[in-house]
Amino acid sequence: MTHSQTDTLKEGHASIGDVVGIREQTAFQKMVASQAFWVGIALFVLVVFMTWLEPSFGTVDNTTNITRNFAPIAIMGLGMTVVLITGGIDLSVGSVMGLVAIVAGLLLTWHQPWYVAFGAGLLAGMACGAFNGFFVAYIGMPSFVVTLGMLSIARSAAVVLSGNQMLYQFGPDAPIVKAIGQAKWPRHTPDGWVPRWIPELSSHFWVMVILALIVGFVFIFTAWARHLFAIGGNEHAARLTGVPVDRVKFQAYVFSAFTASIASLLLLGYSGSAINAMGTGYELRVIAGTVIGGANLMGGYGTAFGAVIGSAFLEVIRNALLMAGIDSNWQGAFVGAFIILAVLLGMQTSGKSLRATLEGMFTWKRK
Amino acid sequence: MTHSQTDTLKEGHASIGDVVGIREQTAFQKMVASQAFWVGIALFVLVVFMTWLEPSFGTVDNTTNITRNFAPIAIMGLGMTVVLITGGIDLSVGSVMGLVAIVAGLLLTWHQPWYVAFGAGLLAGMACGAFNGFFVAYIGMPSFVVTLGMLSIARSAAVVLSGNQMLYQFGPDAPIVKAIGQAKWPRHTPDGWVPRWIPELSSHFWVMVILALIVGFVFIFTAWARHLFAIGGNEHAARLTGVPVDRVKFQAYVFSAFTASIASLLLLGYSGSAINAMGTGYELRVIAGTVIGGANLMGGYGTAFGAVIGSAFLEVIRNALLMAGIDSNWQGAFVGAFIILAVLLGMQTSGKSLRATLEGMFTWKRK
Amino acid sequence: QEKYTFALVPKNMNNPFFDQARDGCKKAEAEANGAFECMYIGPGEHGGGEEQVQIVQDLVAKKVDGIAVAPSNAAAMAVALEAAKEAGIPVLTWDSDVLPENKDLRVAYVGTHNYEIGVNLAKIVQTIKPSGGTICIQSGGAAAANHNERMKGIRDTLAGKESAASPGDALTGQNGWTEAPGCPLYTNDDFPLSVQQFQDFMAKTPNLDAFVPTGGFPQFIPDANRAAVEPYKDKIASKALALVVADTLPVQMDQMKEGLSLGQVGQRPFEMGYKTMLALKDMKDGKPAPADPTYTGLDVCTPETADTCIAK
Amino acid sequence: MSVLDVRSVSKSFGAIRALSEVSFTVAAGEVVGLMGDNGAGKSTMVKLIAGNFPPSDGEIAVDGEVCHFHKPIEARGAGIEVVYQDLALADNLTAAQNVFLGREMKKGLWPFRVLDKQAMINRSANLFAELKSETRPRDLVKKMSGGQRQAVAIARTRLSNAKLVLMDEPTAAISVRQVAEVLELIRRLKSQSVSVMLISHRMPDVFAVCDRIIVMRRGSKVADKATENTSPEEITGLITGAIRDA
Amino acid sequence: MSVLDVRSVSKSFGAIRALSEVSFTVAAGEVVGLMGDNGAGKSTMVKLIAGNFPPSDGEIAVDGEVCHFHKPIEARGAGIEVVYQDLALADNLTAAQNVFLGREMKKGLWPFRVLDKQAMINRSANLFAELKSETRPRDLVKKMSGGQRQAVAIARTRLSNAKLVLMDEPTAAISVRQVAEVLELIRRLKSQSVSVMLISHRMPDVFAVCDRIIVMRRGSKVADKATENTSPEEITGLITGAIRDA
Ligand SMILES: Nc1ncnc2c1ncn2[C@@H]1O[C@H](COP(=O)(O)OP(=O)(O)OP(=O)(O)O)[C@@H](O)[C@H]1O
Numbered sequence A, B: 001m002t003h004s005q006t007d008t009l010k011e012g013h014a015s016i017g018d019v020v021g022i023r024e025q026t027a028f029q030k031m032v033a034s035q036a037f038w039v040g041i042a043l044f045v046l047v048v049f050m051t052w053l054e055p056s057f058g059t060v061d062n063t064t065n066i067t068r069n070f071a072p073i074a075i076m077g078l079g080m081t082v083v084l085i086t087g088g089i090d091l092s093v094g095s096v097m098g099l100v101a102i103v104a105g106l107l108l109t110w111h112q113p114w115y116v117a118f119g120a121g122l123l124a125g126m127a128c129g130a131f132n133g134f135f136v137a138y139i140g141m142p143s144f145v146v147t148l149g150m151l152s153i154a155r156s157a158a159v160v161l162s163g164n165q166m167l168y169q170f171g172p173d174a175p176i177v178k179a180i181g182q183a184k185w186p187r188h189t190p191d192g193w194v195p196r197w198i199p200e201l202s203s204h205f206w207v208m209v210i211l212a213l214i215v216g217f218v219f220i221f222t223a224w225a226r227h228l229f230a231i232g233g234n235e236h237a238a239r240l241t242g243v244p245v246d247r248v249k250f251q252a253y254v255f256s257a258f259t260a261s262i263a264s265l266l267l268l269g270y271s272g273s274a275i276n277a278m279g280t281g282y283e284l285r286v287i288a289g290t291v292i293g294g295a296n297l298m299g300g301y302g303t304a305f306g307a308v309i310g311s312a313f314l315e316v317i318r319n320a321l322l323m324a325g326i327d328s329n330w331q332g333a334f335v336g337a338f339i340i341l342a343v344l345l346g347m348q349t350s351g352k353s354l355r356a357t358l359e360g361m362f363t364w365k366r367k
Numbered sequence C: 001q002e003k004y005t006f007a008l009v010p011k012n013m014n015n016p017f018f019d020q021a022r023d024g025c026k027k028a029e030a031e032a033n034g035a036f037e038c039m040y041i042g043p044g045e046h047g048g049g050e051e052q053v054q055i056v057q058d059l060v061a062k063k064v065d066g067i068a069v070a071p072s073n074a075a076a077m078a079v080a081l082e083a084a085k086e087a088g089i090p091v092l093t094w095d096s097d098v099l100p101e102n103k104d105l106r107v108a109y110v111g112t113h114n115y116e117i118g119v120n121l122a123k124i125v126q127t128i129k130p131s132g133g134t135i136c137i138q139s140g141g142a143a144a145a146n147h148n149e150r151m152k153g154i155r156d157t158l159a160g161k162e163s164a165a166s167p168g169d170a171l172t173g174q175n176g177w178t179e180a181p182g183c184p185l186y187t188n189d190d191f192p193l194s195v196q197q198f199q200d201f202m203a204k205t206p207n208l209d210a211f212v213p214t215g216g217f218p219q220f221i222p223d224a225n226r227a228a229v230e231p232y233k234d235k236i237a238s239k240a241l242a243l244v245v246a247d248t249l250p251v252q253m254d255q256m257k258e259g260l261s262l263g264q265v266g267q268r269p270f271e272m273g274y275k276t277m278l279a280l281k282d283m284k285d286g287k288p289a290p291a292d293p294t295y296t297g298l299d300v301c302t303p304e305t306a307d308t309c310i311a312k
Numbered sequence D, E: 001m002s003v004l005d006v007r008s009v010s011k012s013f014g015a016i017r018a019l020s021e022v023s024f025t026v027a028a029g030e031v032v033g034l035m036g037d038n039g040a041g042k043s044t045m046v047k048l049i050a051g052n053f054p055p056s057d058g059e060i061a062v063d064g065e066v067c068h069f070h071k072p073i074e075a076r077g078a079g080i081e082v083v084y085q086d087l088a089l090a091d092n093l094t095a096a097q098n099v100f101l102g103r104e105m106k107k108g109l110w111p112f113r114v115l116d117k118q119a120m121i122n123r124s125a126n127l128f129a130e131l132k133s134e135t136r137p138r139d140l141v142k143k144m145s146g147g148q149r150q151a152v153a154i155a156r157t158r159l160s161n162a163k164l165v166l167m168d169e170p171t172a173a174i175s176v177r178q179v180a181e182v183l184e185l186i187r188r189l190k191s192q193s194v195s196v197m198l199i200s201h202r203m204p205d206v207f208a209v210c211d212r213i214i215v216m217r218r219g220s221k222v223a224d225k226a227t228e229n230t231s232p233e234e235i236t237g238l239i240t241g242a243i244r245d246a
């Protein structure tokens, strides 16, 4: 240990400076390496192919349809992504939708103004999220168990509150509710200003776009998001370095419930009715969308873009198969195969192609 | 570094020997610390309470019922546990059930002998498992994505094969199929030898018991299981130390499909019909059962006993609520609450009680 | 002449009931000698009905030539049907209808009078148990409008007085009829669960007077149902237990003949699929639209009439 | 008054008694070495002081006040910085992100108060350069070499003006050159009258910077000696148990 | 003939060139030290030799035969044992289970060939005792101290009769006493004409056991000298770059 200060002189910081500036990947390389990018490519190819194959696919009307149909799933996907990043899961989103719709629907049938009804719905939904968050974050229970419990509880609450009725006589504010759920923008001539060939996009879609932009911004620019990722990467380390782990996790579940509530209210407005079965089974679709978009169930990775693109991909496949007139019995097989293929495509960029994998299968293996 | 061999003389190995014999926990302490144990306690309390509350609950007939009803879920839970331990998930089990039932059912309606039909069903099911295993283990895809794809594919295959018909005219071997699915043992007097107060237990239950014993044995005594756990704990390390990671993972998915196939064939025999919708939504029930029994979705932990006890718990709650005459609208709320409570009870043993948690909530936190 | 595409949209595709409608649809297609194609498509599972609305929207975008739909969520379906109307696509409803205020969105309803199913189920129960007793109704889903209608039919008939809205007012002694605690039971279309519920329930209430599923669920897994009902066969034979079930699929009729039920009230899904297709074809050809509603009729069966009750 | 006062603290994990009745103090500006065989309880001691878990028995006082830290963040709030033996890094974040984890630099005004990424990268680069470590601030920690990871954990403690820095084997993975820098850093801290507790198995390093050396064996303190009054040989004997007590 | 022959091997990770054209050989029974600054590429070299990933360029020969190990298990099959820097332990298994991971001892006859747990526990206990490490074979690795974990990783290499043992900083976390044992172990291996490649930042250790020292800087080999022809000072200079080449 004969070291001394003079070393510094001999080589100086400059030489270390040379090194610290290096980036292992440029932003472009990172993008190309991401699964969402490749699923996006697959989606694009599918859209081009379908437009060529089936003229009714590429119409403005169908575009309006598709963009509206996947928006609620994508909106929930944004919330789910936040939860998945922390290493958790939220199985209750579908049931929360049902509860929110019933709470808002009840108030509407009692002739309350729409904002009161929507506010109450949001509150009910976020209360479910707070319940989940409390037991997961502060009590430390596994998220799968807590949100599975909530899946049952919220659905049951919806059934009880609705008295098993479909609610649809929405009182004076019914037109506003309907307008919220069915609004489109931009409007075609003559009502509006845009020509026929530009699709009218639903309020669902625009809400999704705005939420995705906000979530994307948050993910990139805020300390909160950095804490989310740190928790998913190494919860213990995050705790030791002073990240408010419990609070952040709690907020993640509340946010997930919030997005489920928004989706529910949009669908409520769109369908003009509240049914306690709304959202049944959506949890799997939402998780599927986000995972196809590249979110990691083990935590630590996920993007807003991925949540949107994954949901869009699922919906476009469904729509495309119908448009192509594929026998309905076979559609499930195609959907399944496409899901696997899209993700497989995305994987080829992690440095290893399918061919190489097959070649090396019984010899060399990726990590 | 003036060390030398002579140290050994000064203190000898004996002093180190003192230390290496220490066990941090006895087998009993380990058991008491396990979630499955506490869920078992909760189950026991529930059973005692219900028997007291509602005489019809504790009857031999109801025991026969309950033990049969949860057995298929528990059987699949054993396979799921194996997959969960490796850190994976198998969403396709419900669909695999449907496919297996249809394949076996078709052959039966074509008047094939029962063993041919069952064999073909098993093969079809395990082919699905092999598909899952191949893409997860050898290609390295996320298990969620692959098995989600298979969920779609297998269901679609079942629908196509069945031609969307319910199959129930089972040809000459129908009685054997039925006997397999509906057999009971031991039989009461007069047919059998045991007195009335001993419940007759279904073939489903006995298959579950045998499988659980085998899986339990494998978990404790074989290198294969040790490799499963190592993969779930640190897949990379397992690979580096020469564990045949890919092969073991592959086998895990095949085994999960195998248990789903067995459950399917039992239900086929029991119900006397093959419906392509069989098992719809079971994936969540199976995973719920195993997780309630203490398996860890993040991998590295799970027991055969836990899979059985968790499934039993879910079924007993369902049955008990019905027996207690709880309004069916409210039942979901109770089921959800009980799931959360049972797991909460199990957690109290990790050194921290709920009270302490609540007290320390905004101050000190469990890891 | 161009070939038409008509879509037949069921509530869900994993129920043998709807398979029959599909068969009817395919038969009509075959008989039309290539004049139109039957496109059978619906959501995999029932759920809240949003997915079904999406599918109808897709069909409108695809510009099919006619749609026959069995709405899960009647109110929500109105939105899609409005789009169909705008696009000039003729629509029929079958199996279940849209809300009364949206009747102008479809040409006609072709299907069962669901309330009547309930009425007929109840009538059979009443002949078996004239003085009333405890009853348990087993339904499909808490939000399923058709099942709720049937439940209302049962309740109203037994109570002898009409309730304001479906699923009707619970029976609490009207006309001697009481619903057992914990009932109605909801199967959520899970067939094994429906059998389990029956077993559990009978274990708890062995003296139950009537058990009435508003759909065929338990009988769709015949051997399981046999095993579950067998112990009560004597009670059924002696008319101590009025087990009366909706629907009359062949597998169900077999079970009634074996003495495992005292009555079946069936619909004619095959005819729904068949008739809607022919009606759409007629409308396209400029012939008059079918009457609204067009009831496809019910088959009311008891063990005595088992061989003759089903209209062919 | 001593910065840290550990008063007959014990800690058990099930049947394992990791610490029994350990007491010692650390004065302001004092550098104390904590040595002992593997499993002697050194890291457990650090985690107790840093509030990772509570002692089974005994109490810990900081600046004369008994503290019951319930969370690590509270210990940091009291001016205690820690380099954990397992480094406590989030593998999916970059070096710079890890350095600033839990105390990110921000710019702009609420609600548009966003991360000042460039500033954090620059500051981290400086810290690494100070340690003479060729660690790239934008690299994911997952992909870094052992020594680079350790540099991140050390750099982290430099962000605040701590009054006590606990370093659990901070030089285990780093190279000769950086070891010298870390020792230099410890001396610098001392000169700013920051107290340091250094855990290390490297005898020369401990003797180079510590004022006092505490030796632990199987959970008990067996010696607490001023560096000038002892020798590496004696300490080695104490660690191994060849010398029973001192 | 040399046991290991590394022939102008390079390895890149994206824009990072971790190794460029490195060549060297290790003869039977030779103990070679590999030194270098943090991030110099030492661990990458070990991982390449052990078959964790393939080189971007160049080839590696074992016993004169060019090897393309596609999996770590193949390298082990060829007689190469490794102590990884990150130890490669499964946290949810016990010490004994980790030691025998991938080569469990069994007893009984098929199909009742079951794990011989007691034998594995005993053998592990012996190995730990040999290393003078107070490591309890039945403890979960998750709950062990840093040095105890390292002992597990070292013990693992003792199970087979390797011809080449790669040790990536095997003494980083262990205490004085165990360091001596590990050095002793290396000498014993040498005497059985097993080759050892030792990576360490501890100059005295390297000088104590190595026949030859290879120095790497930023991915390139800058020196390869017999121990008797060099000095700690020279090696330090080579590592830091104060001495450009040798
Ligand atoms: N969470 C835990 N559960 C059970 N035992 C533990 C736990 N943490 C530490 N121990 C045990 O406590 C003892 C002391 O561990 P500690 O990590 O403090 O040792 P150390 O002195 O830091 O050793 P090293 O020099 O190897 O880092 C060890 O025997 C260890 O196995």
Ligand SMILES: Nc1ncnc2c1ncn2[C@@H]1O[C@H](COP(=O)(O)OP(=O)(O)OP(=O)(O)O)[C@@H](O)[C@H]1O
Pocket (backbone or CB within 6 Å): A024, D139, D142, D143, D144, D145, D146, D147, D148, D173, D175, E013, E014, E016, E017, E018, E036, E037, E038, E039, E040, E041, E042, E043, E044, E045, E085
């Ligand atoms: N998987 C990887 N992806 C990208 N870069 C990597 C990867 N593994 C190593 N590197 C980089 O390669 C270089 C060499 O790393 P390596 O681990 O071989 O260093 P080392 O000599 O072992 O250092 P130390 O003494 O700190 O352990 C480092 O700059 C490291 O960041």
Ligand SMILES: O[C@@H]1[C@@H](O)[C@H](O)OC[C@H]1O
Pocket (backbone or CB within 6 Å): C011, C015, C017, C095, C140, C146, C214, C215, C216, C217, C246, C247, C267
């Ligand atoms: O009317 C149908 C009913 O009979 C069946 O059981 O389920 C679907 C319903 O729509």
Ligand SMILES: [Mg+2]
Pocket (backbone or CB within 6 Å): D042, D043, D044, D085, D168, E145, E146, E147
């Ligand atoms: Mg330590």
Ligand SMILES: [Mg+2]
Pocket (backbone or CB within 6 Å): D145, D146, D147, E042, E043, E044, E085, E168
């Ligand atoms: Mg290294």
